[in-house]
Amino acid sequence: MxxxxxxxxxxxxxxxxxxxxxxxxxxxxxxxxxxxxxxxxxxxxxxxxxxxxxxxxxxxxxxxxxxxxxxxxxxxxxxxxxxxxxxxxxxxxxxxxxxxxxxxxxxxxxxxxxxxxxxxxxxxxxxxxxxxxxxxxxxxxxxxxxxxxxxxxxxxxxxxxxxALPLAPVKSDEVQKRGFTLLFVGRLEPVKNLTTLLEGVAQAREHVPGLACWIVGDGSARAGLEARAAELGLGDVVRFWGMRMDTAAFFSAADVFVMSSVTEGLPMSLLQAMSLGVPSILTDVGGMGEVSRLTQSGLLVPVGDGEAYGRAIVRMATDEALRSQLSTRAQDEYERRFxxxxxxxxxxxxxxxxx
CATH class of the missing domain: 3.40.50.2000 (Glycogen Phosphorylase B;)
Structure with missing residues (x-):
């Protein structure tokens, strides 16, 4: 053909x-x-x-x-x-x-x-x-x-x-986690609304010792996001890695995949996370909310609600049994559907x- x-x-x-x-x-x-x-x-x-x-x-x-x-x-x-x-x-x-x-x-x-x-x-x-x-x-x-x-x-x-192609687990000397680690992979644009994620991280850090948030990607909103992270006192929590091609190393090390977009179709990065059994915290929009409900592989929060995002981070970090259950569902449903x-x-x- x-x-x-x-x-x-x-x-x-x-x-x-x-x-x-x-x-x-x-x-x-x-x-x-x-x-x-x-x-x-x-x-x-x-x-x-x-x-x-x-x-x-x-x-x-x-x-x-x-x-x-x-x-x-x-x-x-x-x-x-x-x-x-x-x-x-x-x-x-x-x-x-x-x-x-x-x-x-x-x-x-x-x-x-x-x-x-x-x-x-x-x-x-x-x-x-x-x-x-x-x-x-x-x-x-x-x-x-x-x-x-x-x-x-x-x-x-x-x-x-x-x-999406499944990711293979990768170990990297450069990508080393030090505590409970959140991961975002994508474009740094206004539609991704990462200020909500930063506000959630700022709230959750008081309850999750060693919390870390990796932001992998680049875009027009990066400077503003870095400034907002500094305002929230997240200099030791949030790291902006820029555009990277070796994203498998980040997914392999992360505990939870996060997105706080105001609208989404069905992001590839979410499916890549699922392929490695990484559970997610997502805003309830578009294909993200649809797939999260369909697969029962993550937590959903309202758009623009930093407090709700913070509570979801704390819940995921402190409930190991829940995290394990969501991880298994993520990988199983990826193999079945995505x-x-x-x-x-x-x-x-x-x-x-x-x-």
Whole structure:
């Protein structure tokens, strides 16, 4: 099967990691997989190129010119499947793929849209969905959000949970824990709302001797978060590690995985934590809340409630039996529902079965 993925770029991010892993999996199964980027390759794209993948950079341009470029590329490659990821690539590539008579066209929505609501873009996305055979949400919450949109092709919405490669336990001389350790891995952006996590850590430290919080990642909010951590007197508790590629060492050493986002689809980092049996404390939003309730593998707290987050940290740190139970559930449910192979099989089924 000839598969072309359409993405904005292949910079490091959850959706981009999924595309890269899916491409590798399907190529290993004998499929011809290629990727088209609107903006630039990014670090993941460069890595895929060294692995021998064919990648194409269209270049940023007027929307109509971009659609024309996609049509030309698709007509030349003649793929069996064009798989668009998120809003812009779907608007840009779905209709050209349909006009080029591609057998199966689908889009995956990896997350949510925040206020201020870009209504025009959402309307364009929903309209483009009518050129698709399938409109995939990575969790039920995302599917529900798509269905609520004006012009949505409701009969084409499907749910495919994200999958992730399992992490192998890794020991590192550099990554050494000294006490009960929380771990966040992800982009440091306002949507992650890490100030709530910091406020929870500040409250919990009085009740959890040796508490540590590792924040792995980078982004526009980092300077503000470092300042807030200093204001809360967390200089000896919170460590900002920056962007790291060796995240398995951090997951292997951590006691609990934490996220305090105001909205989420289904983050890869959560699934990676589950693969190692690391329980979680999460805000009750989107796919995070959905998966936590489905798997019973963590604790949920309300969005923006630092006090509730602090109480959850204390409970997790002081109840070893609970932590052990959640850990077992996390690993078992990962194997049952969230492997890369399971996700890949679901997508192959959609590729083979048009509406």
């Amino acid at each position: 000839r598969i072309l993925h359409a993405v904005y770029s292949l910079e490091m991010g959850g959706a981009e990691v999924i595309v890269a892993q899916l491409a590798r999996l399907h190529r290993s199964q004998g499929h011809d997989v290629r990727i088209a980027c609107y903006s630039k390759l990014g670090v993941l794209g460069e890595a895929l190129r060294t692995e021998g993948f064919e990648l194409y950079v269209l270049g940023e341009a007027h929307p109509l010119l971009t659609m024309a470029r996609y049509y030309k590329l698709i007509a030349t490659l003649d793929p069996d499947v064009v798989h668009c990821h998120n809003v812009a690539p779907t608007i840009q590539a779905a209709l050209p793929a349909r006009l080029a008579s591609v057998r199966c066209v689908l889009t995956t929505r990896h997350g949510f849209t925040l206020d201020p609501y870009p209504r025009n873009e959402e309307l364009k996305y929903n309209a483009a969905g009518h050129a698709c055979d399938h409109i995939v949400g990575v969790c039920q919450a995302v599917c529900d959000g798509i269905e609520m949109g004006a012009l949505a092709a409701k009969d084409r919405i499907r749910k495919v949970y994200n999958g 492997t890369l192979e399971r996700m890949g099989e679901h997508y192959l089924e959609l590729y083979a079965n048009r509406v």
